[in-house]
Amino acid sequence: MRTPERNATALDLVLELVVLLNEDMTRALARDGLTGSRARLLWELRSRGPCTQKVLADALAVSPRNITGLVDALAEGGFVTREPHPNDRRATLVSFTRHGARIARNLAEGREQLAELLFATMPDRQFDGLVDGLEALLARLRAELAANTSSTKGGRR
Amino acid sequence: MRTPERNATALDLVLELVVLLNEDMTRALARDGLTGSRARLLWELRSRGPCTQKVLADALAVSPRNITGLVDALAEGGFVTREPHPNDRRATLVSFTRHGARIARNLAEGREQLAELLFATMPDRQFDGLVDGLEALLARLRAELAANTSSTKGGRR
DNA sequence: TATTGTTATACTCTATAACTATA
DNA sequence: TATAGTTATAGAGTATAACAATA
Numbered sequence: 001m002r003t004p005e006r007n008a009t010a011l012d013l014v015l016e017l018v019v020l021l022n023e024d025m026t027r028a029l030a031r032d033g034l035t036g037s038r039a040r041l042l043w044e045l046r047s048r049g050p051c052t053q054k055v056l057a058d059a060l061a062v063s064p065r066n067i068t069g070l071v072d073a074l075a076e077g078g079f080v081t082r083e084p085h086p087n088d089r090r091a092t093l094v095s096f097t098r099h100g101a102r103i104a105r106n107l108a109e110g111r112e113q114l115a116e117l118l119f120a121t122m123p124d125r126q127f128d129g130l131v132d133g134l135e136a137l138l139a140r141l142r143a144e145l146a147a148n149t150s151s152t153k154g155g156r157r
Numbered sequence: 158m159r160t161p162e163r164n165a166t167a168l169d170l171v172l173e174l175v176v177l178l179n180e181d182m183t184r185a186l187a188r189d190g191l192t193g194s195r196a197r198l199l200w201e202l203r204s205r206g207p208c209t210q211k212v213l214a215d216a217l218a219v220s221p222r223n224i225t226g227l228v229d230a231l232a233e234g235g236f237v238t239r240e241p242h243p244n245d246r247r248a249t250l251v252s253f254t255r256h257g258a259r260i261a262r263n264l265a266e267g268r269e270q271l272a273e274l275l276f277a278t279m280p281d282r283q284f285d286g287l288v289d290g291l292e293a294l295l296a297r298l299r300a301e302l303a304a305n306t307s308s309t310k311g312g313r314r
Numbered sequence: 315t316a317t318t319g320t321t322a323t324a325c326t327c328t329a330t331a332a333c334t335a336t337a
Numbered sequence: 338t339a340t341a342g343t344t345a346t347a348g349a350g351t352a353t354a355a356c357a358a359t360a
């Protein structure tokens with residue numbers, strides 16, 4: 001039987017992981033002149049190709065107003081351009097500049113390199129155990145969030 | 158031999174965990190009228206007892222100016238008070254109100270409950286594998302951050 | 315002279331509401 | 338009338354720099 005203390009310690013590990021991962025990624029993004037939110041937008045743009053701000057707002061689950069600001073900053077930084085939409089004159093198409101496309105590739109590369117840094121030297125047995133545990137954790141969290149999101153309102157505590 | 162794709166997928170699991178955990182905690186804090194930064198301050202205050210803003214600034218690794226703002230908000234919300242420091246008239250002591258102390262206990266309880274939610278029903282074998290993997294992951298991340306922080310300046314990519 | 319906390323200023327992320335141009 | 342994106346306004350977190358009071 002496991003003690004609550006051991007469970008609490010395991011949660012501490014997860015939370016430290018969150019903090020360190022965040023620091024590492026923030027630092028790496030800053031080297032490219034990016035923030036987390038702006039990088040997320042580039043990431044979406046990369047997987048979707050040129051798209052409207054409305055599409056980006058829905059994809060990132062933020063307000064249209066917020067997208068205006070992020071695209072403003074990314075355009076100013078030379079990462080993206082705003083083009084008129086060919087069919088709908090209300091809309092604008094956000095597209096990569098050459099520089100933006102290069103940086104987006106860098107983001108993808110950086111992520112691969114992070115994955116290798118974290119996992120490449122890990123023995124298979126350990127890796128499998130970690131993945132198995134992470135999947136179990138995610139299943140519990142998803143269930144919890146679904147329960148709390150769906151109006152029920154209660155939640156822990 | 159593991160493929161880069163499997164490593165990338167494992168990183169995706171970790172990143173999804175980060176996102177969901179963040180959502181869950183943000184939601185829980187909002188129920189107590191708190192944000193992440195304000196809760197972190199309360200958390201420090203709980204483990205240290207009444208202390209100066211300078212101490213809090215160092216503990217949370219943010220600017221003194223930032224602490225002024227957080228304490229302003231927490232004082233306005235009735236979580237903490239500012240008292241004159243007995244020995245040093247430049248400094249102020251930040252202390253819990255009754256309500257703040259109660260909420261801080263709630264935070265600790267909520268964390269225990271989250272740990273139980275995530276781990277209590279997890280088989281020992283799976284739990285051990287997860288903890289083992291997490292520790293290995295953390296070791297790599299700490300090393301990476303230390304390398305990148307210490308002036309070397311290079312880093313991945 | 316050094317330290318504590320504040321005011322002043324600024325940047326980022328975020329939201330809602332009102333408005334413009336277009337469908 | 339509905340939609341895309343903007344301006345206007347606001348709140349939260351963060352930073353640096355200048356300044357006050359006190360050590």
